[in-house]
Amino acid sequence: KNPFHIAVLAGDGIGREVMPEGLRAVRAAAERFGIALEFHTFDWAHCDYYAAHGQMMPDDWKQQLTGMDAIYFGAVGWPATVADHVSLWGSLLKFRREFDQYINLRPVRLFEGVPCPLAGKQPGDIDYLVVRENTEGEYTALGGVMFEGTEREIVIQESVHSRHGAERLLKYAFELARSRPRKHLSLATKSNGIAISMPWWDRQAEAMAARHPDVAWDKHHIDILTARFVLQPERFDVVAATNLFGDILSDLGPATTGTIGLAPSANLNPERRFPSLFEPVHGSAPDICGQGIANPIAMVWSGALMLDFLTRGQGAGRAAHDAILAAIETVLREGPRTADLGGAASTTEIGQAIARRI
Amino acid sequence: KNPFHIAVLAGDGIGREVMPEGLRAVRAAAERFGIALEFHTFDWAHCDYYAAHGQMMPDDWKQQLTGMDAIYFGAVGWPATVADHVSLWGSLLKFRREFDQYINLRPVRLFEGVPCPLAGKQPGDIDYLVVRENTEGEYTALGGVMFEGTEREIVIQESVHSRHGAERLLKYAFELARSRPRKHLSLATKSNGIAISMPWWDRQAEAMAARHPDVAWDKHHIDILTARFVLQPERFDVVAATNLFGDILSDLGPATTGTIGLAPSANLNPERRFPSLFEPVHGSAPDICGQGIANPIAMVWSGALMLDFLTRGQGAGRAAHDAILAAIETVLREGPRTADLGGAASTTEIGQAIARRI
Ligand SMILES: CC(C)[C@H](C(=O)O)[C@@H](O)C(=O)O
Ligand SMILES: CC(C)[C@H](C(=O)O)[C@@H](O)C(=O)O
Helix, strand or coil: CCCEEEEEEEECCHHHHHHHHHHHHHHHHHHHCCCCEEEEECCCCCHHHHHHHCCCCCCCHHHHCCCCCEEEEEECCCCCCCCHHHHHHCCHHHHHHHCCCCEEEEEEECCCCCCCCECCCCCCCCEEEEEEECCCECCCCCEEEECCCCCCCEEEEEEEEEHHHHHHHHHHHHHHHHCCCCCEEEEEECCCCCCCHHHHHHHHHHHHHHCCCCCEEEEEEHHHHHHHHHHCHHHCCEEEECHHHHHHHHHHHHHHCCCCCCCEEEEECCCCCCCEEEEECCCCCCCCCCCCCCCCHHHHHHHHHHHHHHCCCCCHHHHHHHHHHHHHHHHHHHCCCCHHHCCCCCHHHHHHHHHHCC | CCCEEEEEEEECCHHHHHHHHHHHHHHHHHHHCCCCEEEEECCCCCHHHHHHHCCCCCCCHHHHHCCCCEEEEEECCCCCCCCHHHHHHCCHHHHHHHCCCCEEEEEEECCCCCCCCECCCCCCCCEEEEEEECCCECCCCCEEEECCCCCCCEEEEEEEEEHHHHHHHHHHHHHHHHCCCCCEEEEEECCCCCCCHHHHHHHHHHHHHHCCCCCEEEEEEHHHHHHHHHHCHHHCCEEEECHHHHHHHHHHHHHHCCCHHHCEEEEECCCCCCCEEEEECCCCCCCCCCCCCCCCHHHHHHHHHHHHHHCCCCCHHHHHHHHHHHHHHHHHHHCCCCHHHCCCCCHHHHHHHHHHCC
16 A cells, blocks of 8 residues: 555643654654655644543544544543543544454563563563453443432442454454464453453453464463563463453553553554554653653554554565664663653654664 | 450361461460460361352351451362352352451561562562452442353443442541551542543542541552552552452562562451451462462461451550561561472471461
């Protein structure tokens, strides 16, 4: 396809600061490997838009994004102005659901040059992928309050898991595991406590495992799984999880590699019926916003995942991805560094240093 | 009260191996501080009982436990014979609910002599209490499957939170925070994703905070909270959480202190209408059972929490608790050590070493 159309939505807070550096790297890699890209910037899906219009996105947001191959997304949320659940459910979570981005792929990797908070771990000891269900499960606004305002007040919150949803998540995760040298999958569960949905997830995984006999797999209750992310990260290769458990594991995992300022994510509609979305795991970080010190690496790495996804099968995207990753590795090893990694470099300086090495 | 009646239920697996060492320490401390205890051993709430009777406990389990002041509990679960959800919902989770043990108190502390998996942390850097709601929330068997066996199959899982339940948990946690030098409380939430129950929990916490203006508090989404347990454990003092989030945090926290083999828990009915239950956080560990290498310290420490709770206000229980803790500290610092801490000592050797120092 020529060119690929990329929607650029920088969002709020440090999303706006890291986006230019992400674009710088993506442009450099695309140029080097001959991938034609056309960028389309949209000035919505942020809290200033909400302040002006009372909603996060225009009514015709879907039409405006028609024909886009990917969405390159910064971060959303400015709680001082708009409550988080309003800004998030009005933008990011809408994209994930309405564009059926049912895979949230989140690589976790320890890099040379990044001090590891886990004692004695070396690059290579932490290197896995969290595959998170991204459209259903625990994230719902279903349920309600009864006897409100009285002593008997009771709240019901519902989770919704579909066979369609679980099967496609597990299929993707098992196939991904199969494609990797270690061919191993771990399932996050809590079937000993959450008595309806989690035993059911276990059964879905057993059925999918039977169809992938070449993939070794195991199940971990989410409590002990978080402990093992700290004590035995070497065990993990591909980790499949529901929406909530994947959310937790994909913040915890990056924390064990030193900072969540590096962690990228790909919100994928693998069938490409809808645009996929690429964004850092970190949020808009109001606390450090405006100082130009945010680490842009998660944004840059998300861009690498985007190029890889776009041109799958062609090779150029994979090469571009690898070149960006190599540049990130070099910069992490040799510097410069932002404050979260103990340095004093600005967001722009990191972005330039990476782009120079692509 | 004289004597206190203690029900002893060793359960399955390593529960049976660590219980004698727990009793050894509790007896030694009770004797030294003049606390009269009477132990009552019950041979149920384990999977062998299930194999013989088709249920985990006799029909009259409540009557049998009438008059008990506390339940000293090993660990339950033997998945090779009985599915975990059957053994757990038929015993431990029944106690928590039917004896209204609504507080699950789980201290997390880094000890001298225990290698910390977090680089550069010293004893004192990790020292907080997880206060987990223990009777409701995400742990339910409510919900069901629709369109079963078809492609449209859908599963609903319900969580139930009551104002009664949230208020008493938060009240306990805020008062506990107030009683500690740092007077700080952190709430685990996920109000940006779980859209009904979690914003509601936030509001309950805000209301309770208003009644405790001398306690400083903050909220953390569960994803970033797990990251902060790894990156900034010094921030935490008292951490209040729902059933599921408390479950996760009270495995992750101990993992950051080197092993979950040390972590104790107190399942409290603070009003003493029903017996409270004291158990290690670790489970029955079938994988290491039978070798005599399990670390009994979590069981011993749980016994210390039991003595403290039993004699609250009298002083002797607190002294007994502190003496046990001091003995644990000494043994952790000087050895002997079990395999989980890199030693070769047996369960009994550790138990004897602790008892000798009380
Ligand atoms: C902001 C929030 C709704 C979001 C989530 O929980 O999915 C974020 O934490 C993430 O992981 O992308
Ligand atoms: C065994 C299991 C049901 C239990 C729980 O999840 O509560 C355990 O993990 C715990 O933390 O006590």
